[in-house]
Amino acid sequence: MAAESDAVHGGRRRHVLLFPLPYQGHINPMFRLAGLLHARGFSVTVFHTHFNAPDPARHPQYRFVPVPVPDGTSGPAPAAIEDVIAQILALGAACESGFRDRLAAVLEEYSRDAVACLIADAHLLPIFEVTAKLAVPTLALRTGSAACFACFLAYPMLFEKGYLPVKGMSSDPASVRRTFLVARRNNRNTCSSDRRELTRSMDAESQRDMPVSELTPYRVRDLMVFLGDDDRGSLRELLARAVTAVKVSSGLILNTFDALERRELEGLRRDLTVPVFDIGPLHKFSPAGDSSLLRQDRSCLDWLDARPPASALYVSFGSLACMSPRDLVETAWGIAGSGVPFLWVVRPGMVRGSAHQEQELPEGFEAATRGRGMVVAWAPQEEVLRHRAVGGFWTHNGWNSTTESVCEGVPMLCCPYFGDQMGNARYVEHVWRVGFEVGGELERGAVEAAIRRLITGKDGAEMRARAGELKKAAEECIGKGGSSCLAIDKLIAHMTSL
């Protein structure tokens, strides 16, 4: 194969260097890319932090280079999204000098000519700055959708045109309204500051419903925003840095595909001067990548084996989203009340203020659902979604979860928490029409109804049929001569030409 021989230089395999951002949703696609490039003849070297370090024993075919960071920049995974953002910004900066030394050593050892390029997560701008100084061509991997990156590019415009910030939104408008109503019920004389807060929050609510005509189909509420003006600029900085990283890179790699985001990809190709490679869904090209940070409980696959086709609901909110104890209770009783068989991932630490799964489920839940459901701490998600017994996925709409579901023809119940998840849910419901959002406050009655609608309802069946069509379209993209296959060939030719 031409691409394979391209990866050989002077009779030796060429090296590709990788640096993933150390979070599950970023590690998985980077390791899938590693598998793909390794299969096409590249030797793979992975730079990584000690925080969420990969297990080299699970990838004996790759070389791993730990990058030291000063004390205090790693530590446990933060629970709040603001803290995750602060950690990402701090990690990139902290890696810079350790990475420079490690990269220089690797370049000396391999010989500069034998290194094709480095591929780094777009959120690691300091890595791009180091490689530029050492003249190592670098490609950026963005692990979100094309639409999401278009939103990153548009962020300054969103502020200029007044879509952002969401004015006066000091807290969640729904909870402000609830507090106000409770106060009024208990005491007819609600104070004027409560009324002012309610008015402000209602204004914020209508601003959130505004369509963003430059980024159809997004509304303001689908953008990456914090609740309140208190983000201290860290989100803007994160997005601006990712944009800079892509602009200084030698190309942008996206884990998406033509059938899903043709229009959005065309837009990015117009707006960027670097080439864009839509080589997704990566997990379909390199299915055996075991990069899970948590141990996957495979017993749930046996449990699914005993269920009829498309009968069970799979529930998982990814590796970072945290819910309140109240939402956990409503979720649990909603699942129980639906009468639908379920497999639920309750990740340790998923509920704010609690570290143990046993403490998290409400009393009586297990008895109420015995024989009908299974709860695990972490699942082999791709295999679960591929299982014929799974009829729907209640998801937080992380981009990996969304594409994994789409590729298996599984319709979704959407419950986005933060970041790009709201935008992904918007596409699921309004563009691909393969799911719908559990709107507003989680409340057990609404949850029950939504689950039934998805698994046994008529429009759930229609969504499943459309998801099946998308699955076929994804298969065409990854098949011989498909858009993603061609994009991979182009990427490899590009890497070897740098």
Ligand code: UDP
């Ligand atoms: N995942 C998994 N087991 C689980 C839940 C999630 O292996 O029980 C994987 C899932 O397949 C996906 C990743 O974790 O590849 C989560 O990424 P995503 O972008 O969906 O969400 P994030 O965790 O970044 O919020």
